[in-house]
Amino acid sequence: MSTSDTGVQAVSACEDVSVLDEAVDKSKFKSCSQLSFYRRQKRLLPGKSLYRALLDSFTLHNGIAKLQIIHEETKVPLLIEIYGIEGNILRLRINELSPLKPRYEVPDVLVTEPALHRLTVIQEEADVVVLGYDEGDHKVHITASPFQIDVLFKEDVVLRINSLGLLYFEHLQPPPKKSRDQSEEKSDVPAISSEDGEEDLGLWKEKFGSFVDYKASGPSSVGLDFSLHGYEHVYGLPERTEPLQLQSTSDSNAYRLYNLDVFGYELQSKMGLYGSVPLLLAHKPEQTIGIFWLNASETLVELSTKPVFIETTTDMTKKRVVPETDIRWISESGIMDAFLLMGPSPFDVFRQYTQLTGSQSLPPLFSLGYHQCRWNYEDEEDVKAVDDGFDEHDIPYDVIWLDIEHTEGKRYFTWDKEKFPSPKKMQESLQSKKRKLVIISDPHIKIDPEYPLYSQAKEGGYFVKDRQSKDFVGVCWPGSSCYLDFTSPEVRKWYSAQFTFSSYRGSTDILFVWNDMNEPSVFKGPELTMPKDNVHCGGWEHRDLHNLYGFYQQMASAEGLIQRSGGIERPFVLTRSFFAGSQRYGAVWTGDNNSEWGYLKISIPMLLTISIAGISFCGADVGGFIGNPDPELLVRWYQAGAYQPFFRGHATMDSKRREPWLFGADNTQIIREVIRERYALLPYWYLLFYRAHVSAEPVMRPLWVDFPQQLETFGIEDQYMVGNALLVHPVTDPEVISVDVLLPRSDEIWYNFRTFERFVGLSTLKVPVTLDSIPVFQRGGTVIPLKTIVGKSTEWMKGISYELRVALDSKRSATGELYTDDGHSFQYLHEDHFLYRRFTFHKNILSSSCADEKGRYSTECVIERILILGLRKQPASVTTIEPGRRHQKVTFAYNPRTSVLTVEKLSLGLGADWKMHVA
Template identity: 70%
Template sequence: MEPAKEKESSVQDEAVGRSNFKNCNHIAFYRRQKRLHPGKSLYRALLDSATLSNDGVKLQIINEKNKVPLQVEIYAIEGNIFRIKINELSPLKSRYEVQDVLIKEPATQRLSIAQKEAGILVLTCDAEDRKLHITANPFLIELESQGETVLSVNTNGLLNFEHLQPPPQNSKRTAQIKEDISADSFQENQEDLGLWEEKFGSFLDIKANGPSSIGLDFSLHGFEHVYGIPEHAETFLLKNTSDNDAYRLFNLDVYGHKIHDKMGIYGSVPFLLAHKPNRTSGIFWLNSSETLVEINTKAVMEHVPSKAPPDITKQRVIPQTDVRWMSESGIIDVFLLLGPTPFDIFKQYSQLTGTQALPPLFSLGYHQCRWNYEDEQDVKAVDAGFDENNIPYDVIWLDIEHTEGKKYFTWDKKKFQSPKRMQELLKRKKRKLVVIIDPHIKVDPTYTLYSQAKKRGYFVKDRKGQDFEGICWPGSSSYLDFTNPEVRQWYAEQFAFKSYEGSTEILFVWNDMNEPSVFKGAELTMQRDAVHHGNWEHREVHNLYGFYQQMATAEGLIKRSEGQTRPFVLTRSFFAGSQKYGAVWTGDNVAEWSYLKISIPMLLTISIAGISFCGADVGGFIGDPEPELLVRWYQAGAYQPFFRGHSNIESKRREPWLFGDENTRIIREAIRERYTLLPYLYSLFYQAHTTAEPVMRPLWVEFPKEQETFGVEDEYMLGNALLVHPVTEQEATTVNILLPGSDEVWYDFRSFRRLDCPGTLKMPVTIENIPVFQRGGSVVSLKTAVGRSTEWMADTSYELHVALDSKGSAVGEFYLDDGHSFQYLHKKQFLHRKFTFHKNVFSSSCADEIGQYHTKCVVEQVLILGVEKKPTSVTARLHDGRDKEVIFTYDTKTSMLMLEQLLLNIGADWEIHIK
């Protein structure tokens, strides 16, 4: 092993240890928040202070113990959302409020005061049937929608707001601060409380502003199923937490992260969803500092409204889920999303944070990555290997070894002597290159990027005002301050061809290590007392760091093309709103069956939190997968949004053809199946981009009333048409599959066999493929043939799979544009078609008249599943009114009707009549 790699390996081995990372007991602000127990709130609302404006309502609340007032702002947001902000009325200095995550300041609706008496203020929203009840003492807010109390705030009295104070000058002042924090007697000393400084191991965090944490609890009435708050290597359905066992949202580089652990890993989205058969609700906690979330589902007694006398009022037991949010700093800024449907929630959340960026088509193909492809010859050989083995792929990736001494935007002059020529060879094959560009910059005055950033003051500072330095891959490194708009603009300019020598238009970017990772830092990340633009401490913006790097990178790639070409940027660290800038993946997983299994709930959680473009490293990044595991992972990855094989530098080579002819054949088939599915996938991404519908979604999203789906995490829907059940057990010969919906019809996606008995079925499986089913009532668009990459398939004809429901009907949509530019947006150059099967007529019509896009592509075949009898004739009526006879075959065993040699333009109106 080379010395550099030896060093890298030792750093990784150190990172694996759980002792490098905090648990809840280590977190001082959590310990302080937890001293406040459920009970009567310390806060009382001053209802006489309430003022009403066109935007919302403002009122004061006061802590009955320390007499510090807070200001509460309440807004009704268009689209069935409430926003509550709580801040100090007169802070010593401004408290941090998250920037750039919201796509705009949300439009408000007018609130009216419906009642103000007897310690209660009732607000109504003019536009919708929504009420907000504010109780003065103790301070409590209840949200009512359509006569139902959906959610309440401060139900358990856990509002806890540490106001900013001047540093203590003496022990008496310190005692006063302790007294303010809790009424309990204190056994701890100041160091244990972590008021002004906090130790973890050998690291000392100096808190210039002292204790500034916030906390608030919410009760979700009637709910016992809650989801979201990625990223954790945990179950999809969130679990009840116990003391010192909260879900942690704090972005960290956890190499080979432990599964079934609530510790924070690479990304944080503080968005929680609750679901019950008649409603879905959401809580979006807009705070970028370290956040801990506790969950407690319990049974409570509820009064049932009745006309009977009060003494015989009925009661019933209903579930209730209490959620407690605690953050190290900032303000309380929370959005309460009232749905009521899952798709309403997705739309409401995207209205705040944006929708998934429409990716370039090539990025939906297969990606081949390794740490590291050694040199140009290695890249050329791997590229040729795909062609020799007849396996399609779109992108080859280069990790940190491609650079000169881990200096990003450079090339190793020995290994990559002619990077442009290498890219030209890939371009001729209609393929792309992705290179890694991390946020740490090697401290080296001869390195132009470093010297320029140093001169301009673009690095994050330490608390003494010097450039923060930490150890990462290059050794001593400084970290660009991406929270500064000027730094982001400068960074974006580095992607220009004249600045990034050796880059071409087929080069795209991978942002890694951007939690940010600091090898010899506390928890392997940046000191919390480091200082960013605007004099904000790192603790305030930690979870936003990777979000900002991905934003700057995406803007750089767009700028490079003069606004013409869509970027592709993969990031490891993410936050709410990261969907606007590209893709994410689940980080450094392990080549074990348990990691394949946990990848499904992890991806479902990320997907419902707004980030549709997500995936897990196929095969596991760390270690060497056995052939069966690798095959099963390829089969799973082929039906997930982001599809990349990746492996560690110490792993054995694992290109798809290295595991014997039989395994190569099966992997080839899985990858080729992905490529035939691209028209359907691309259409799903268009829906994610325009309507915020997740590409990969849990069963309950499509079947919201079917309670048996609420806890399912081993299968999922890909769009609304395909149900996918990856095989995640070694040597499995059967799997238990839930086909939901009592009146649903399902079809095997490959054999076209109809299954009329929905429910949990025990089905045999072989190593050949994983179970996939098409839902009755849907239309799935496919390509009839596979090329060497997506670009090779641009003119390939289409095949439509029409699966009839129990009423003999089906609908589906199809989207097409040039696959790479913004012309779909600026010039409305796109096709959006609607397919309908009704009363034995299958038709194609325009779903969006605004879009226009010329294509020569045709629908060559249509397969109609569930046709009860063989027709006597089939006729196609073309857009010009002409009729033509259609060649067809009918399979009596599967009741499948195949229409062939249609040659119907995909962009034209036409009808097919079946008699």
């Protein structure tokens, strides 16, 4: 939900909270030109750097190279630190040598202090130092004057740092002196008016509308440029509504990383949205690299791609054109802390990033099913009616959600006594059907001395403070509210304890959590968020850590659910605001989208961008949160959502009811089959999340990730891979009768996932579509595990047998995997309580073997059915071979039209080694 939701009338009558239209009101948000730190940095134009390295200060100790650089005009020194980190990572830190007081350095995002890799000095001269890294493959050239760092891979320049001379560092200063008659509202520095009317009241205050931002430490921004040699395809920087491939920016139109509550956000915009991950990936056929800019303050990123002419012959007569992309990072405060992820493959970069920030948590299995949400299901009877409706219409689902109206006057961790008088009984009813409940818990706390959560937090000093050290008071759904300071470990510990059954009366172990409005959203705040001069634990200003706020709430919520279970059960927490590392704590979604075709279309590049930034568990509200989708749009959104990681239908309270059975029998049938297809594929989804957890492989990913050398894939954003085996092309336009689908690589075989029709790759197919289908293809050479029968929810399907769908490649081979465990606990970590199997089809033998010997999970599930796609002739016999048992011939069916062999009524042990011979 957002500040503009039409349920605002439910807010306390004493508060005047305005309602916005469905379109975002851009006047409430700053443009880049309205940011004074950005304007100041933009005055520094590309050219010769004013910084010079003092090479006589260079030291190399314990894998860390240090040296000082000095500004030729101000003569103020900075300290440079270069780290070699295991796994082909370089780290560059730039800070003041002697700051007036400590500058903010982002805590808690890195999972551990990175292990260092040895750096060596290869060359040291008067104007250059050359460092070796990673067994000679990488070198780091440090040039003294002007200061510049070049990173080379096998003697070729990969990237240059400060080659444009845009290194910018605002040093902390003592506040300006005031005469006796000067009030706090005045400044010694004259005001500067910008073209758009915003006032920059000197360097110590900044005005936006009626809001004044007081800067206790004065200006403190940092900036640095990186030139990526040979790269023109650049990705990353979620969350945004632009194409998958980052676009060149114009003046005052940079990518803005600043978490904001933007209701009905604008399409094709670089403005800040709910979450941000300062990770950029650059890709070319030979190499993928990444830049991770670890800074949680407001950050702007500019980029431009240009041709560079390189001499190619010794007589200097020929030139070749090589692209180069220039990246400029600008942050309002903190230090420069950049990690260079040197690949060389896309999957290497993913591993390097998650080595730093952690991998996607393995979610409980139920959370990969379908979720049904609305602001708000009215009462317990409404919940029961919706729950029963899924059974009556034979549609599986796992979770029903409750928004803020389920609470007592927007007081979180409470229940409305009239509408939800028996919350435990309601949950017991859901539990009897093996389903779950998710409730909302936002960061704002209603000011009410009779409300225990408020009174405890007030007494403990747990709220964010304003600049005058008083509890900050903002307006959100309950009316006047205070905001918990989740940056404090003590506050997080206290908040986590609120999820215990003794504290959260009426909750049970099937109740899970949704963190909304945690950018944080403040209805009457600057840009509808918290003032930057608010103060957090440790005395840090909100400006220093703004983008971390939601990250910390999700951390506390996840820890609360884990503690509630005694450390046994995996949590499920959805958050709207996120940062680097949020993948460790649960899922995210794309916020308050509209029920329009453009929002369905943009959801694909939005989710792909979030996925390649480490957060695999992501989704968009099916049907669009705001408005009323027509039946065709709703059906198409269900079809897309079923093939995206987080699958939830959601709607605002003033929209028409849109449970899946309310749009006519034909549409109900289509939606039913879409959801059932999702459930049949749950073994594959679960495998992909395990791979994301242990190997950092994005669950949903752009085509170029799996086909890194095929240029045709680099700009595609309307189709994507789900794991390495499925290619999906949702239909995102109305009244479509066909779509163009690129099947990559000429040596690849692809199979229509439903009809089994066979296609050869490196071609663009015009695929006919009807309302009941979207193009989904299985890649030849893969094996996909499925369930043979779909149940009412994931837990109903626990004992159901498996199917293997084997798709042969041009060499008549295939490989795939299956992962399973109990689906809900942490035993897979502590007791190796899992099974990880590998399936291989080679020379007409399908074999099952152990992919991890530590797996000891006991299950009675069997593989009952096997389909082999692309078998070009009918076999004479099919025989199963199991240890300790006789060879057994089995019955089979072969379809010569589709070249599909079907073997059924098998009983092959899931955890057993076996072979099936096709003669």
